[in-house]
Structure formats: structure tokens, C-alpha cells
Amino acid sequence: MxxxxxxxxxxxxxxxxxxxxxxxxxxxxxxxxxxxxxxxxxxxxxxxxxxxxxxRGTPRFLEAPGHNFTDVAAKCVSIIGLSSLHALEEKAGMHLDPLRFRANIYVSGARPWAEFDLLGQEIQLGAARLRVFKRIVRCPATEVNPETAERDALPPKWLRQHFGHADLGVYAEVVEGGRIAVGDALEPLEGDLLH
The missing domain is CATH 3.30.720 (Signal recognition particle alu RNA binding heterodimer, srp9/1)
Structure with missing residues (x-):
């Protein structure tokens, strides 16, 4: 950031x-x-x-066994619906590289913001089972273009301006680990199918 x-x-x-x-x-x-x-x-x-x-001085490499340097304390993965990202791009009038948002998993095929409907639910993704527990509030780090390292966009501001929130994606904890691969379906254990 x-x-x-x-x-x-x-x-x-x-x-x-x-x-x-x-x-x-x-x-x-x-x-x-x-x-x-x-x-x-x-x-x-x-x-x-x-x-x-x-x-600002010489960086130090430190080790903290058992600690994850993430935005949330829970050990989790992040999931972004690409249709939500495309809805933001449309309002912003520019392409936003998905890497800006550093998700672990990108899904396609659902309507924008469908991932928010998964809050509190367990989902199956490949052989893994996850529980979606929180929306991801986007921070100023998403303003940085991963190709140029320039601050050339304002995703948090645009999300608030056009959608009334600063959220893009959800966090999910791993309930049961398993292999996942490109093309695996994300299946809510109740409801519609996301890819």
C-alpha cells in the first residue's frame, strides 16, 4: 500500500x-x-x-512462525467474481487487471456481486470445502497498476460512488482441504452454481 x-x-x-x-x-x-x-x-x-x-532504511527479513501477513486474522482464501470486477470496470471506464486485487480464486459465470450471496454458506470448490464469512473491503493498494507500479485508478472510491460500498470479493475459510484446478466449479452447498 x-x-x-x-x-x-x-x-x-x-x-x-x-x-x-x-x-x-x-x-x-x-x-x-x-x-x-x-x-x-x-x-x-x-x-x-x-x-x-x-x-526509508534497510528492510529487515523477519520470520513469524504460525503468523500470516493478511488483512484479516483468520486463515482464509479470497474469492472474486469476475463479473463483479467487470461491473466496476464498466462504471470506471477502464480495464482493471484482476491482479490488482490479489485474489486466491477468481470465478466467472455469475451475475455481479453474486459472491456476496454466499456469506455464511459452505461451498465446494474442486475437492475443497470452504465457508464464506466476510466481504473484502478494498484498500488503496488496489490503486496500483501491477504492470507499471503507478497509481492510476481509484477502485475503493469508484466502488463507493457507483455501488454504495467499497467491497469486491469475499473471504472463505478452508473447512476441508483439497485440490482445486482451473475450470473447477464453485458450488454452494445450497443454491446456484458459480464457475
Whole structure:
């Protein structure tokens, strides 16, 4: 939210080995261990160079076992209905890359805001069973274009202005884990089918 430039980074983490890969535009990629002092120092130096004046000092890599850095305390996944996103795009008059909203799961095929109807319900997605518990209030981080790292849109403002709320998507806790894949149907255990 504070460092728009971070949107340009592509990362991958292997929890088994502790290796973190970071790829920035026009720079050699970094592959460093999060489990060694040297590796964490390499990560901090890479981020400091990349952020430049935005850095406000040298970042520190910290580990917090059992803690997730998310917008909600509950361990959950985020789901966005693409038709809701398209409704926002239509009102905004511009394309909004879905990656702006950092969802775990995108669904299509339902009317705009249909995911809000799932609140309090259990759903089946592939082999996983989830319980939808909260709408996602969008924050200023969604203003940042993931391709350019520029603040070029106002999704929270546009949602409030055109739809009377700042919500896009829902949070769901995993009730029973299982494999999911592209094309799996999202099936409310009661009601209509979403894809």
C-alpha cells in the first residue's frame, strides 16, 4: 500500500527449502535463503536497491512462525467474481487487471456481486470445502497498476460512488482441504452454481 514500486516484483517461495526468488524488471533475479543470515542480508540489500528513495532504511527479513501477513486474522482464501470486477470496470471506464486485487480464486459465470450471496454458506470448490464469512473491503493498494507500479485508478472510491460500498470479493475459510484446478466449479452447498 505504501510502496507502489513493489508491484513490479515477481516472487516465489519454497517453504521446504526456504529459498526466495525475486525477479525485478531490468535486473538480475535474486535467489536467496530465508534461513541464513547471509541470505536474509542479500534479500534486504536487493529490496533496498530496488526501492531506492522509497526504502526509508534497510528492510529487515523477519520470520513469524504460525503468523500470516493478511488483512484479516483468520486463515482464509479470497474469492472474486469476475463479473463483479467487470461491473466496476464498466462504471470506471477502464480495464482493471484482476491482479490488482490479489485474489486466491477468481470465478466467472455469475451475475455481479453474486459472491456476496454466499456469506455464511459452505461451498465446494474442486475437492475443497470452504465457508464464506466476510466481504473484502478494498484498500488503496488496489490503486496500483501491477504492470507499471503507478497509481492510476481509484477502485475503493469508484466502488463507493457507483455501488454504495467499497467491497469486491469475499473471504472463505478452508473447512476441508483439497485440490482445486482451473475450470473447477464453485458450488454452494445450497443454491446456484458459480464457475
Amino acid at each position: 505504501a510502496n507502489a514500486r513493489l508491484a513490479l516484483l515477481h516472487t516465489a517461495f519454497d517453504p521446504k527449502t526456504g529459498l526466495l526468488a525475486i525477479r525485478a524488471p531490468e535486473a538480475p533475479p535474486l535467489l536467496a535463503s530465508t534461513r541464513t543470515v547471509e541470505g536474509r542480508a542479500e534479500i534486504a540489500a536487493f529490496l533496498t536497491r530496488f526501492l531506492g528513495e522509497e526504502a
